[in-house]
Amino acid sequence: MNLIEHFINGKITKGSSKNKSKVFNPATGDQSAEVNLASKADVDQAVQKAKQAFTSWSIKPPMQRARIMFKFKELIEKNSDELIKLIVSEHGKIYEDAKGSLARGLEVVEFACGIPHLLKGEFAENVGTDVDSWSIRQPLGVCAGITPFNFPAMVPMWMFPMAIACGNTFILKPSEKDPSCSIKLAQLFKEAGLPDGVFNVVNGNKEAVDALLTNKDVVAISFVGSTPVAKYIYENAAKNEKRVQALGGAKNHCIIMPDCDLDQAVNGLMGAAYGSAGERCMAQSVAVAVGKIGDQLVKKIVKKVEALKIGPGMDKNSEMGPLVTKEHLEKVRGYIDLGVKEGAKLVVDGRNIKLQGYEKGFYIGGCLFDNVDKKMKIYKEEIFGPVLSVVRVKDFNSAVNLVNDHEFGNGTSIYTRDGDVGRTFASKIKVGMVGINIPIPVPVAYHSFGGWKRSLFGDQHMHGPEGVRFYTKLKTITSKWPKGMASDPEFVMPTLN
Numbered sequence: 001m002n003l004i005e006h007f008i009n010g011k012i013t014k015g016s017s018k019n020k021s022k023v024f025n026p027a028t029g030d031q032s033a034e035v036n037l038a039s040k041a042d043v044d045q046a047v048q049k050a051k052q053a054f055t056s057w058s059i060k061p062p063m064q065r066a067r068i069m070f071k072f073k074e075l076i077e078k079n080s081d082e083l084i085k086l087i088v089s090e091h092g093k094i095y096e097d098a099k100g101s102l103a104r105g106l107e108v109v110e111f112a113c114g115i116p117h118l119l120k121g122e123f124a125e126n127v128g129t130d131v132d133s134w135s136i137r138q139p140l141g142v143c144a145g146i147t148p149f150n151f152p153a154m155v156p157m158w159m160f161p162m163a164i165a166c167g168n169t170f171i172l173k174p175s176e177k178d179p180s181c182s183i184k185l186a187q188l189f190k191e192a193g194l195p196d197g198v199f200n201v202v203n204g205n206k207e208a209v210d211a212l213l214t215n216k217d218v219v220a221i222s223f224v225g226s227t228p229v230a231k232y233i234y235e236n237a238a239k240n241e242k243r244v245q246a247l248g249g250a251k252n253h254c255i256i257m258p259d260c261d262l263d264q265a266v267n268g269l270m271g272a273a274y275g276s277a278g279e280r281c282m283a284q285s286v287a288v289a290v291g292k293i294g295d296q297l298v299k300k301i302v303k304k305v306e307a308l309k310i311g312p313g314m315d316k317n318s319e320m321g322p323l324v325t326k327e328h329l330e331k332v333r334g335y336i337d338l339g340v341k342e343g344a345k346l347v348v349d350g351r352n353i354k355l356q357g358y359e360k361g362f363y364i365g366g367c368l369f370d371n372v373d374k375k376m377k378i379y380k381e382e383i384f385g386p387v388l389s390v391v392r393v394k395d396f397n398s399a400v401n402l403v404n405d406h407e408f409g410n411g412t413s414i415y416t417r418d419g420d421v422g423r424t425f426a427s428k429i430k431v432g433m434v435g436i437n438i439p440i441p442v443p444v445a446y447h448s449f450g451g452w453k454r455s456l457f458g459d460q461h462m463h464g465p466e467g468v469r470f471y472t473k474l475k476t477i478t479s480k481w482p483k484g485m486a487s488d489p490e491f492v493m494p495t496l497n
Contacts, residue, residue, distance in 0.1 A: 002033040004179050006042060006203055007186040009049040010196030015042040021176045021205070026092030026322040027312035029360030035179050038204035043171070043211035046200040050142045050169035051217050053197030058139045058167040062116040065165055069113045071192035072161075076106055079188060083181055087152055088313035090178030092322040092362065093276045095313055098153075105157030107445035108463045112165035118468050119166065128495075131480045137472035139167030140243065141219040144212045146233065147182075148225045149175035149324050150279040150384075156182055158449065159222045162467040164198060168220075172201045173212060177324055179203045213237055220471065222462065223247065224281070226382070227408070227454050234457035245458040245470055247281070247450060249382040250410030253403045254284040254439065255425070257396065257416040258291040261437075265415035266300045268439030272413075273388040274308060274320050274366050275440075279328075281455075282411045282433075282440050285383060286372075287390045288399045294392045298347060298370050301388070305348045305366040311355060322362040323385060329362045332385030336367055339378040339389075344369040350386065374402060382408070396421060404430045409452030411441050432456065 004023065006013045017039035025032045038046075057065075076083065080102060087098040123134040145159035152174060160170045174182040179201075186201045202208055212218050213236045220243040223233040230248030237244035254272065256265050272284035289297050311318035323329045333351055340346050350365020364386060372379050372389040379389055393399050403412055413435035414425045422436040432451035435441030443449050443464065450461025460470045 001031070004033050004035040004183065004203060006036065006038060006046070007183050007201040008042075008046045009200065010190050012183070015039060017042060023090060023177065023179070024325060024362075025089055026324055026362045027314075027358060029326065029358075029362060032089065033180070035176050035203045037176065038202040038208040038211070040207060040211040043202055043204070043208050044215060046171050046202050047142055047212075047215050047217050049197040050171055050200055053195055054139075054141055054169045057169060057195060057198050060167070062119050062165075062167075065167065066113050066115050068193045069109060069115070069161065069165055072189050072194070073106065073109045073113060075188040075192055076102070076109065076185075079184070083153060083184060085314070086181045086184060087178070088321075090180055091149060091152060091324055093279070093313055094318045094321050095316070097276050098313065101151050101154040104442065104445075105151075105154035108157050109161045111445040111463065112161040115165040118465075119472070127478070128480075130483070131478060133476065133478045135474055135476045137166075137468070138475055140471060140473055141168060142171065142217050143168045143220040143222070143471060144171040144173065144218050145222045146173045146209055146212070146225070147175060149177040150276065150281070152178045152181040153185065155224050156185065158224075158463045158467075160199060162463055163220075163222075163471045164194070166468060166471040168471055169198045170200070171212065171218070172199070173204055173208050174201065176203055176205060209233070210236075213240055213242075216240070218242060220244070221246070222470075230457050243470065245450075245460050245462065246456070247462065248455050248457065249408055250281045250283075250451065250455055251286060251380070251382055251406055251408045252282060252284050252411045252413075253286045253288050253406070254412070255288045255399045255403070255414040255416075256290060256293055256297055257414065257418065257421060258293045259417045260293075260415035261417065262293070262296060262300065264437065266297065266304065268413070268415065268437075269301065269388065270304050272439035274305070274386045277320050277323050277364070278386040279324065279384055280440075282442055283384075284413065284439060285388060286379065287388060288402060289390055289392045290396060290399050291394065294390065298368070298390055301368060301390075302347055305368050305388075308366045310353060310363060310365055312358060312361070320366065320386060323364060324362070326362055328384070329364060332364060332383060332387065335378055335381070335383045335385070336387060339369050339372070339376065339387075342373075342376040342378065344372045344376060344378060344389070374405075380407075400425065400428055404428075407453060408455045410455035411435070411451065413437075413439055413441060432461070
C-alpha cells in the first residue's frame with residue numbers, strides 16, 4: 001500500500017505519529033493509499049524549519065523570488081498531465097475539469113511572477129519642509145494554509161504562491177482525502193530552486209489544524225472549507241493573535257429572468273450545478289425562476305440532467321464523475337431524502353445509478369428539485385453535490401430579496417438581456433462575486449476571490465491585490481535630514497508645514 005508522507009525542509013519526511021487515514025479512488029471505490037497524519041510535534045517541526053528559512057528568504061530581492069516563480073510555472077506546465085491525473089485519481093472529477101482547475105491555480109502563479117511590481121510602495125516628496133514620506137510592504141513570517149478536498153491544486157495555489165512571492169515561508173495542510181497533488185507541487189517548487197524550508201506540506205486532521213492555530217510562530221492562516229470550520233479557524237486564529245482569512249460555505253443562486261436567452265441559461269446552469277459533481281464552493285445550487293419562466297426552465301433542464309454522461313474521470317466521454325468518498329455520497333443522498341420529506345418535487349432522481357464495472361464507485365446521478373421553498377433545509381444548507389433546486393418567485397425584486405436574505409453570500413449570477421436589470425442586480429446584491437450571463441463568476445488571478453456574510457470570516461479576499469495585502473504588512477517612513485545646528489525641542493504634536 002502506497003504511504004503518503006509529509007514534505008518538510010525540502011524532502012519527504014516520515015512523521016512521528018502512527019495515525020493514518022485511507023485514500024480512495026472514488027471511481028472504483030478501492031483504497032489507493034494511506035496518508036500519515038501529522039502530530040503536533042510534526043507540525044511544530046515544519047514551523048521551526050519554515051521560521052529558520054524565513055530569515056534568508058525574506059531578504060531575497062523580489063526579482064530573485066520572481067525568477068524561481070517563473071521556473072515553478074514552467075515546471076507545472078511541463079508536469080501538468082501528471083498533476084491532473086493525481087487530482088482525478090483521488091478526487092474523482094473528470095480530466096478536463098481537473099485540467100481547468102489546475103489552469104486557474106496556475107494563473108495565480110503567473111500573477112505572483114509580477115511580485116517586484118506588486119510590492120512597489122508609495123513615495124511623497126516634501127510632505128513638509130524638507131520632509132519626505134514613503135511606504136513599503138514587508139513579509140509577515142511563517143504563514144499557513146488549510147485547504148479542502150474539492151480543489152487539491154487550485155485552492156492551495158491561491159495561497160502559497162502569493163505568500164512565498166511576498167517573502168514569507170509557508171506550511172500547507174491539504175485535505176487528507178486527496179493529498180498527493182500537494183506533495184508533487186512541493187517537489188516541483190524545490191526543483192524550481194526554492195530553498196529548503198520555504199514551502200512545507202504536512203498532512204493531517206484536526207490535530208494538525210489545532211497545532212497550526214496555537215503555534216506562536218505561525219503569524220497568518222488562510223482557510224477554505226465549510227462555514228462551521230471557517231468560523232472555528234477565524235475565532236481561534238484571532239484568539240492566538242494571527243492574521244486570518246477563512247472562506248466558508250455557499251448557497252449560490254442563479255437568477256433566470258423571463259427575457260433571457262433560455263438555452264444559454266440552461267447550458268450555464270448545467271455546468272455550474274453538475275460540473276465536478278457539484279463539489280464546488282462556486283456551484284450554482286439554486287435556480288431562481290422569475291415570473292412565468294419556471295415551467296420552460298424545468299422542462300429544458302430535465303432533459304439535460306437525464307442525459308448526463310456519468311463515469312470515471314479518465315473516461316473522455318464522462319461529463320460528471322463520482323463524489324469524493326463513500327461518506328460524502330451518503331451525506332448527499334441524505335439531503336435528497338430530506339428534500340422529498342420536506343415536500344419538494346424531485347423531478348430527476350439520481351440516487352440509484354449503477355455503472356457496470358464500477359459498482360463500488362461513489363457515484364450519484366444528477367438530481368433536480370422543483371418547487372423548493374426557502375424554509376426547507378435543502379434550500380438553506382450547502383449540499384455540496386449534484387443537486388439543483390428550483391425556487392419560483394414572482395418578480396425581480398423578490399429574487400434580489402431572496403438572495404440577500406440568505407446567510408451565505410459567496411457567488412451569484414443572473415441571466416438577462418436587460419442591461420439595466422443586470423446593472424441593478426450587480427449593485428444591490430449582497431454577495432462577493434457576481435456574474436451577469438456568466439454561470440460561475442470566479443475572478444481571474446489579478447482580481448481577488450471571496451464572499452460576503454457567512455461565506456467569509458476576515459476582511460481580505462484571496463489572491464490578486466488583496467492577497468498581496470494579506471501576506472504583507474505596511475510600514476510608513478517619514479524622513480528629514482539635518483541641516484547645520486540642531487533645532488530646539490518641541491513638546492506639541494508634530495505638524496508638517
